[in-house]
Amino acid sequence: MNRCLYRTVRNLSRFTNKMQTFKLTDYDAYGFDLDHTLAKYKLVPLMRLCYESACDAIINNSGYDSKLKDDIETHKDFLCKGLFLDADKGNVVKLSHDGKILRASHGTKIMSQEELTAAYGKDLHWEHFNEAKMNVKSCGEILLNLQAGGPQEKYTFWEHVYDALNLNFQPKAFSDNSGWFFPVLKTDPQKYVQASSDGVKQWLRDLKQKNKCVFLMTSSAVDFASMTAEAALGPDWKSYFDLCLFNARKPGFFTDNNPFVSLDGVKENEKVSDLQPNNCYSKGNLSDLMKYISKQTGKDKPKVVYFGDSLCSDSFPANKFASWDVVLVLEEMEAEGYHPTVKDLECDDDKEDGEPAQKRKKRNVNLDIDSEEEHYLLSDMWGSFFYHEEEDIKHDKHMNTFWGRIISHYNAIAVPTIEYIAGMPISHQYQRFGSEVGNTDGFSPAKPKPLLT
Numbered sequence: 001m002n003r004c005l006y007r008t009v010r011n012l013s014r015f016t017n018k019m020q021t022f023k024l025t026d027y028d029a030y031g032f033d034l035d036h037t038l039a040k041y042k043l044v045p046l047m048r049l050c051y052e053s054a055c056d057a058i059i060n061n062s063g064y065d066s067k068l069k070d071d072i073e074t075h076k077d078f079l080c081k082g083l084f085l086d087a088d089k090g091n092v093v094k095l096s097h098d099g100k101i102l103r104a105s106h107g108t109k110i111m112s113q114e115e116l117t118a119a120y121g122k123d124l125h126w127e128h129f130n131e132a133k134m135n136v137k138s139c140g141e142i143l144l145n146l147q148a149g150g151p152q153e154k155y156t157f158w159e160h161v162y163d164a165l166n167l168n169f170q171p172k173a174f175s176d177n178s179g180w181f182f183p184v185l186k187t188d189p190q191k192y193v194q195a196s197s198d199g200v201k202q203w204l205r206d207l208k209q210k211n212k213c214v215f216l217m218t219s220s221a222v223d224f225a226s227m228t229a230e231a232a233l234g235p236d237w238k239s240y241f242d243l244c245l246f247n248a249r250k251p252g253f254f255t256d257n258n259p260f261v262s263l264d265g266v267k268e269n270e271k272v273s274d275l276q277p278n279n280c281y282s283k284g285n286l287s288d289l290m291k292y293i294s295k296q297t298g299k300d301k302p303k304v305v306y307f308g309d310s311l312c313s314d315s316f317p318a319n320k321f322a323s324w325d326v327v328l329v330l331e332e333m334e335a336e337g338y339h340p341t342v343k344d345l346e347c348d349d350d351k352e353d354g355e356p357a358q359k360r361k362k363r364n365v366n367l368d369i370d371s372e373e374e375h376y377l378l379s380d381m382w383g384s385f386f387y388h389e390e391e392d393i394k395h396d397k398h399m400n401t402f403w404g405r406i407i408s409h410y411n412a413i414a415v416p417t418i419e420y421i422a423g424m425p426i427s428h429q430y431q432r433f434g435s436e437v438g439n440t441d442g443f444s445p446a447k448p449k450p451l452l453t
């Protein structure tokens with residue numbers, strides 16, 4: 001393409017992107033994930049508990065040396081969202097949007113360029129990139145050290161790690177009070193879950209209007225989810241929703257045809273296909289949920305927006321299989337340099353509900369941040385979640401990491417916390433992510449620092 005034509009196409013695409021806006025009042029139904037979305041966790045105590053419970057499980061269940069469990073503080077720079085695990089080679093890798101290995105560690109030690117080339121070849125392309133892209137599956141935060149010792153042909157101890165995670169996080173561990181995670185969490189939920197502000201509660205009430213539908217949909221089982229929802233929203237948490245859905249098995253909820261199951265307290269009862277308002281259900285599928293939303297809103301094709309934090313379980317399937325728009329709640333935005341303040345809530349929207357902006361009663365939200373939390377979210381070792389400078393050949397500050405591409409592709413907008421969006425007028429107009437790979441227009445109130453030109 002000649003340079004002139006390239007510029008025209010590029011300017012045209014910028015112009016088109018500017019036209020793409022997002023407004024909550026345009027939707028008929030508002031769906032919410034619970035963990036890390038409506039229920040904001042206090043990340044430092046939570047990460048500490050995840051790490052310690054994983055160590056306890058692997059030591060006690062698989063007979064590892066108790067020295068494996070040391071202070072997570074020592075490893076906090078190693079913790080980073082969105083890394084992949086090359087289990088056979090014992091490596092943790094960070095990927096670019098097109099499958100190149102940007103950085104890798106063997107165990108917790110960063111690999112040199114020579115070690116990278118020896119393991120992955122000159123082009124550093126990860127052989128499992130296409131599978132990763134298909135499954136959008138991350139190994140998440142790797143909390144365990146690899147056992148000491150030199151590189152091996154193939155590492156096989158991951159099954160012990162998997163067993164440990166399963167022991168701690170299988171849903172029945174909550175009711176059985178087994179494993180090393182739930183028994184501790186249950187003793188003091190408020191230590192791990194942040195109480196929502198009055199502003200968030202008011203915002204949920206404001207969304208719940210005639211011919212609109214507000215629903216909770218979480219993959220957590222009803223017993224665990226009830227505890228976290230109460231810790232976040234108080235004992236009357238169910239009153240904020242027209243429908244509460246548990247054990248939703250996302251992303252399978254969007255593609256499989258599991259029937260909904262009625263609940264008697266925390267006990268699963270019988271299969272149902274006709275959902276009733278002000279009720280709780282377990283499992284379920286997209287088609288029956290859409291029938292319910294259609295009936296409640298009186299719309300043949302209701303417009304749904306879903307709020308979630310997981311790119312794999314929320315954004316990707318909700319957008320791809322249900323054509324819902326997604327608001328991504330992304331704590332890394334805040335950690336990577338942009339803290340929303342009261343000033344960000346002062347937007348120039350003319351009116352909401354007929355009231356001039358200056359007279360409008362503001363919802364009282366909580367924008368405080370925990371600086372210790374930031375240290376756990378940021379990683380010098382791995383760099384930005386969104387951007388890798390060495391790969392930015394065009395110097396246009398588009399997102400060029402694996403997850404950066406997923407963010408712009410499957411989400412309408414991204415916000416750092418529910419508290420921020422709850423403080424904005426419901427009729428506020430946001431700019432959406434554009435269609436180019438790694439577009440950054442949809443971050444609100446502003447782009448994370450590494451993406452600023």
Ligand SMILES: [Mg+2]
Pocket residue numbers: 033034035036037308309310
């Ligand atoms: Mg979640």
